[in-house]
Amino acid sequence: MTAATPKGERRRQxxxxxxxxxxVDGGFDAVRHRAVAERAGLPLASTxxxxxxxxxxITAALEFHAGVELxxxxxRLAELDSCECGSEAFIDLVLALxxxxxxxxxxxxxxxxxxERLVATGRRPYLRPLMRKLSGELHGLLIDIFARSGRSVGRERVEELIALVDGAVVNALIEVSPDPRASARRMLAKALS
Amino acid sequence: MTAATPKGERRRQxxxxxxxxxxVDGGFDAVRHRAVAERAGLPLASTxxxxxxxxxxITAALEFHAGVELxxxxxRLAELDSCECGSEAFIDLVLALxxxxxxxxxxxxxxxxxxERLVATGRRPYLRPLMRKLSGELHGLLIDIFARSGRSVGRERVEELIALVDGAVVNALIEVSPDPRASARRMLAKALS
DNA sequence: ACTAATTTGGTACGTTCGTGCCAGACTGAG
DNA sequence: CTCAGTCTGGCACGAACGTACCAAATTAGT
Structure with a gap:
């Protein structure tokens, strides 16, 4: 159902x-009718x-969130115009993306x-087109960033680096006190040196 | 509670x-009291x-399963004694592990x-020691396999390759018709060439 | 202002879940 | 055989969930 009145549209949003x-802060399982209604300050039935x-x-929420992420x-890409592309800062930027x-x-x-969201998508085929779009634009952004910082790389190399980061993260999750960003940074630094 | 009688022990097992x-075939969410009891042909209260x-x-189940996996x-490592280490077969072996x-x-x-299990572990700190143990033994196994097939590599390189495989997999999950093993094989082949 | 369409929000139904309860059946040590 | 300890299994409770319902309130088109 789509809203037909301005106030309705605001409520829907x-x-x-x-x-x-x-x-964002509870994963797919946290998105329940009652929880959404309560957080929005609206009655259950509005959902x-x-x-x-x-x-x-959930689809609408993910779509909205993807927009925010992009x-x-x-x-961050725009900031990079001033091109302070030290290796350290560059890696942090890639990780931030x-x-x-x-x-x-x-x-x-x-x-x-x-x-969690990425893996959960595997069980929700209806989200795949959305995730593919987000992922595609993200890859494009990364290629841009590599190019703009003087490190020209092909699409394949970018996908390899992304895989390296993602793999480092999921493997870091089982550490006693996990610091996935640090693990990813280590892998990335090594691969880029 | 631990069983005190032989028949009880069999039931527990x-x-x-x-x-x-x-x-294995439904993820953590599928492990429910009622489902377990039904599959075991036992009453709900036994669980x-x-x-x-x-x-x-869940802990007991994961522990058991980890044993089976190892x-x-x-x-597979024992089979390798006959050392048919073509590049193709070798990669398939690593992927099988x-x-x-x-x-x-x-x-x-x-x-x-x-x-899913790996990521879900992030939300279940009590499983981390178990996962760390499994992961550690798996890494050891891989180092052995590399050594035994003439490709001697250090622990760091193995962790890098594992990350590559894991990253390739999670990124493949959002494809229109996902084939994560093929994606991982492609990455691995490139990295090993 | 009047009517029709839209929106609101309280409520209720049917499931599924984790877990507690307990009378009865079983079992092994003496 | 006896009986304390162990196990069994049917059942019920309370909570959380997705979703349906519907009378009342609000809004939009004329």
Missing amino acids: ALVEAAADLL TYYFDSLDDL AYGKA LLGPPAGERDAEAVLLRY | ALVEAAADLL TYYFDSLDDL AYGKA LLGPPAGERDAEAVLLRY
Whole structure:
């Protein structure tokens, strides 16, 4: 169901954003009708009124969130015009694009979330087109960044580096006190040296 | 709770194996009291009698399954004595250890499950010691295999290759018709050439 | 202002889940 | 054989869930 009135549209959007928030800090399992309604300050029934099913709501939330992520990536890319491309800063930038902005204390959890989402997509075929689009644009962004910093690389090499980062992350998750970003940084530094 | 009678021990073990089966073909979410009891052909209450909580049951199931996986790995390693180490066969062997034996039609799903489990571990700190142990032994096995096939490599290089495989897999999950094993094979072949 | 369409929000139904309960059946040590 | 300790299994509770329902309130088109 799509809203037909301005106020309705605002309400619908509030639900989408609430769902996206829940998705970010609780994973797919946290996106429930009741939780979304409560976070948006709206009654339970509004979630079923504006969205045919929970999957619909999740899709909308992911779509919204993907937009936010890409906007962040493009902003960081724009900053790079001033091209302070030390190896250290460059690696941090790539990690920020792939893992999100560093989240301090909660970084391990934040990164974990990204991979939970990625893996959970495997069980939700209806999200694949969306994830493919996001992933494609992200790869494009990375190629741009490599080019703009003087390190020209092909698409294949970029995919290899992404795989390296992703693999380092999932393997870091089982450490006693996981620091997936640090593991990824180590791998990336070695591969780029 | 631990069983004190032989028949009780057999029952307990039946529950563990049923839980491991469910874990393998449905992920952590499939391991429920009722499902385990039904698959084992035992009443619901037996699951709470022998295991203090669901987490207890899951831990036992994962432990059991890890044993099975490692046994498979060691068996494949033993076969290698006859050292038919063509590049193709070698890569398939490494993939069999990391992704499990090829599962034909259902391969994508089987591989997905492994990574669901890996990521889900991030939310279950009590499983980390177990996963670390399994992961450590698997790494050791891989080093052995590399050595035995004439390709001597250090631990760091092995971890790099594992990350490459894992990253290739998680990135393959969002393809229109995912074939994670093929993606991993491609990456591995390139890295080993 | 009036009517029809849309939106609202409280409520309820049917499932599934983890877990607790307990009377009865079984089993092994004396 | 006896009986304390162990095990069995049917059952019920409370919570959380997705979703359906519907009378009342609001809004939009004329």
